[in-house]
Amino acid sequence: xxxxxMVMNVHACLGCRACMAACSQWNQTPxxxxxxxxxxxxxxxxxxxxxxPEVKRYFFPTICMHCENPPCASVCPTEATYINKDxxxxxxxxxxxxxxxxxxxxxxxxxxxxxxxxxxxDEFYFGEDARHHQAHVDKCTFCVDRLEEGIExxxxxxxxxxxxxxxxxxDPNSEVAKLxxxxxxxxxxxxxxxxxxxxxxx
Amino acid sequence: MDLVQQQIWGWNIATYLFFGGxxxxxxxxxxxxxxxxxxxxxxxxxxxxxxxxxxxxxxxWLVIDLINPMRFLLAFWIAGFGHSWIARxxxxxxxxxxxxxxxxxxxxxxKDTFKKWMGYIAMFCGFGVTTYTGxxxxxxxxxxxxxxxxxxxxxxxxxxSTGCALLMLILAAMKSHEAEHFFHFVEGFDILLIxxxxxxIFAYLDFARLGNAAVMKSAHMLMANPLFTxxxxxxxxxxxxxxxxxxxxxxxxxxxxxxASVLVLIGGFLLRYLIVWSGVFxxxxxxxx
Ligand code: SF4
Ligand code: SF4
Numbered sequence: 001x002x003x004x005x006m007v008m009n010v011h012a013c014l015g016c017r018a019c020m021a022a023c024s025q026w027n028q029t030p031x032x033x034x035x036x037x038x039x040x041x042x043x044x045x046x047x048x049x050x051x052x053p054e055v056k057r058y059f060f061p062t063i064c065m066h067c068e069n070p071p072c073a074s075v076c077p078t079e080a081t082y083i084n085k086d087x088x089x090x091x092x093x094x095x096x097x098x099x100x101x102x103x104x105x106x107x108x109x110x111x112x113x114x115x116x117x118x119x120x121x122d123e124f125y126f127g128e129d130a131r132h133h134q135a136h137v138d139k140c141t142f143c144v145d146r147l148e149e150g151i152e153x154x155x156x157x158x159x160x161x162x163x164x165x166x167x168x169x170x171d172p173n174s175e176v177a178k179l180x181x182x183x184x185x186x187x188x189x190x191x192x193x194x195x196x197x198x199x200x201x202x
Numbered sequence: 203m204d205l206v207q208q209q210i211w212g213w214n215i216a217t218y219l220f221f222g223g224x225x226x227x228x229x230x231x232x233x234x235x236x237x238x239x240x241x242x243x244x245x246x247x248x249x250x251x252x253x254x255x256x257x258x259x260x261x262x263w264l265v266i267d268l269i270n271p272m273r274f275l276l277a278f279w280i281a282g283f284g285h286s287w288i289a290r291x292x293x294x295x296x297x298x299x300x301x302x303x304x305x306x307x308x309x310x311x312x313k314d315t316f317k318k319w320m321g322y323i324a325m326f327c328g329f330g331v332t333t334y335t336g337x338x339x340x341x342x343x344x345x346x347x348x349x350x351x352x353x354x355x356x357x358x359x360x361x362x363s364t365g366c367a368l369l370m371l372i373l374a375a376m377k378s379h380e381a382e383h384f385f386h387f388v389e390g391f392d393i394l395l396i397x398x399x400x401x402x403i404f405a406y407l408d409f410a411r412l413g414n415a416a417v418m419k420s421a422h423m424l425m426a427n428p429l430f431t432x433x434x435x436x437x438x439x440x441x442x443x444x445x446x447x448x449x450x451x452x453x454x455x456x457x458x459x460x461x462a463s464v465l466v467l468i469g470g471f472l473l474r475y476l477i478v479w480s481g482v483f484x485x486x487x488x489x490x491x
Contacts, residue, residue: 047488060488071343077288079281097276098269101288103210104481107344109489113269135270189486192343 003087004142005169005197006156007176007185008061012163015059017044019155019164026143026154028131030118039112041140042155061163063155064089064110064140065188065196072102072111080136087197088142096136103137107192114138142166169197204490205419208345208481214267216475219335220364221260222295223357224470226331227365229253229302231388233321233328235369236309239384246321247306249369253328254302257295287341291334298327332361335474345481347420352406353477359399364470366392367442367463374456389450389459392466396443403435416484423480430476438469 023042024031030039037043042063049056066089073081073089080095081102103111114136122130132138143153151157156164167174172181176199179185185199232249235241265274280289301324308317336357339348366388373385410421424430442462449455449462483490 045488045490062489071341074285075282075287075341077282077286077292078276078279095276095279095281096273097279098273099264099277099288100210100267100269101286104208104342105344107483107485109206109483109485115269135273137269188489194343 001085002168003170003197004066004147005087005167005176005180005199006063006142006153007165007179007199007201009161009163009165009185009201010058010060011201012161013044013059013061014161014163015044015046016160018158018160019061020044022154022158023140023143026146027141028122028126029138030112030114030121032118032121032125039114039118039138041110041138062108062110063198064106065108065194065198066140066142068195068197069193071105071107071194075101075105077101084144086147088144089139090141090144091137091139093132093134093136098135098137100137107189107194108196111137111139203415203487204483204485205416206483206485206490207423207479208483211267211478211481213475214263216471216478218260218263218267219338219357219478220471220474221256221263223332223335223361223474224364224368224467225253225255225257225260226298226328227253227361228256228328228368229298230325230328230332231362231365231369233305233325235384235388237318237321239387240380241384242380243309243312246309249372250302250306250309250324254299257298257331261295287334287338291331291338294327294330294334298324298331301327329358329362332365333358335361339477339481342481344483344485346414346416346484347410348477348481350406350409350417352402352409356399356402356406356473356477359395359402360470360473363392363395363399364467366395367466367470370459370463374460385456385459386450389446393443393446393450396439396446396466400435400439400443403439414484416482420480420482423482424476427476427480429472434469434472434476437465438472442466442469 019042020040027041029041033039045060047058047060070089078095078097080092082090084090114132116135119132122132146153152166156166165175167176169177169180171177180199185201187196187199229250232253233246236246265271268274277292280292282289301320305317305320305324308320333354336354340353342348369388373381407421410417442465445458445462449458
């Protein structure tokens with residue numbers, strides 16, 4: 001039993017999007033959708049703030065926040081969306097009705113539809129190794145399959161700038177727990193009561 | 203904070219919400235007419251079956267909206283009954299089917315006591331369906347315009363009003379003394395409902411004016427859309443209210459009430475679509491791409 005979480009150090013993100021590439025390869029998410037917006041389990045968004053000449057530009061990485069009080073699970077009619085023993089919010093694809101209710105309910109835009117065309121593409125690119133076999137709603141799993149083998153999620157493993165720090169929030173000696181407990185890293189939108197487990201240094 | 207108009211749900215879900223509410227209300231009000239207004243067994247049987255048919259028509263649109271419509275059977279896997287409004291809705295809808303059909307059978311066989319019991323439970327389920335359509339949207343914390351207790355009230359009142367409108371159209375074509383009596387009851391009830399709906403809409407928009415950026419944006423979108431101001435408020439609420447008020451004082455003016463009914467039905471559909479359309483996500487800054 002762990003309580004996995006992640007800290008995003010926005011200052012350290014170079015905007016290289018290696019995490020997006022690594023994630024989409026490992027998890028076979030629709031990289032064929034040809035944009036940086038729609039169907040990704042993790043996104044890096046370029047943000048520009050202020051007016052010339054005071055413009056601030058930075059990159060903002062996002063994933064599923066693995067909320068402790070996840071609205072996505074609260075609305076799911078079939079309990080396809082559930083929280084596993086390590087606090088990871090997962091979807092049982094066999095139970096997912098594909099109603100999209102969870103996409104509407106998630107306040108962090110973390111979910112997307114894995115549609116029938118995407119299944120075809122998945123098979124086209126990965127053949128026998130294809131991992132998606134039915135239409136469903138998809139999102140980040142903290143690479144639960146990698147964790148079982150003792151390796152960290154592919155995004156944080158790939159991150160060039162060490163902007164993504166993964167670990168067990170319950171282990172006081174872990175880097176994530178230290179950053180969170182000292183208040184350096186803060187959750188997004190805590191006022192919504194979702195209790196996210198992904199924290200940001202901004 | 204990033205405000206993004208929701209794109210996941212559109213016409214399909216709006217159609218489902220409209221016909222779901224209309225079906226539930228028709229079922230409940232039709233049974234009411236038979237049980238309390240002596241409308242006779244065939245009126246009860248036909249209106250309850252009509253209500254269920256409309257509900258089924260609505261459900262088709264929900265199924266079409268699934269990522270893979272072939273997986274619709276999973277909708278009966280209502281494991282999330284304790285927390286999900288889709289799951290709870292499925293239970294209420296199934297209840298409406300089961301007790302609605304039992305009521306119709308009992309009415310046909312003229313088993314009076316059994317019919318009454320089944321009728322009242324079916325009415326409860328029918329009303330439940332109307333409210334559920336609002337609660338379904340209500341559960342989305344990410345969309346503050348929907349996440350308000352006013353929405354289920356608005357949808358319930360509107361659904362009952364569309365149910366009244368449909369019954370008035372049916373009753374206007376009937377000649378009997380009982381039909382006349384029930385027609386006037388439904389007409390009066392609809393006047394009350396439309397007035398209430400105007401009040402709720404006003405309170406809703408006034409609440410939006412007072413704040414929360416996403417709610418304000420939703421309200422602005424609605425106020426700037428002629429489908430809402432002219433289509434729904436003027437033609438779908440105020441005009442039928444005036445027409446029905448006129449018709450109720452002039453006893454022979456059934457055609458006026460008929461026109462009002464059609465307007466109420468169109469208005470009800472517009473309302474569902476517009477509320478779904480004007481849902482705006484309120485994402486923490488940086489999330490929206
Ligand atoms: S971020 Fe969204 S998808 Fe992830 S657990 Fe929270 S509500 Fe669910
Ligand atoms: S789309 Fe799937 S995971 Fe999402 S609420 Fe519906 S059944 Fe649950």
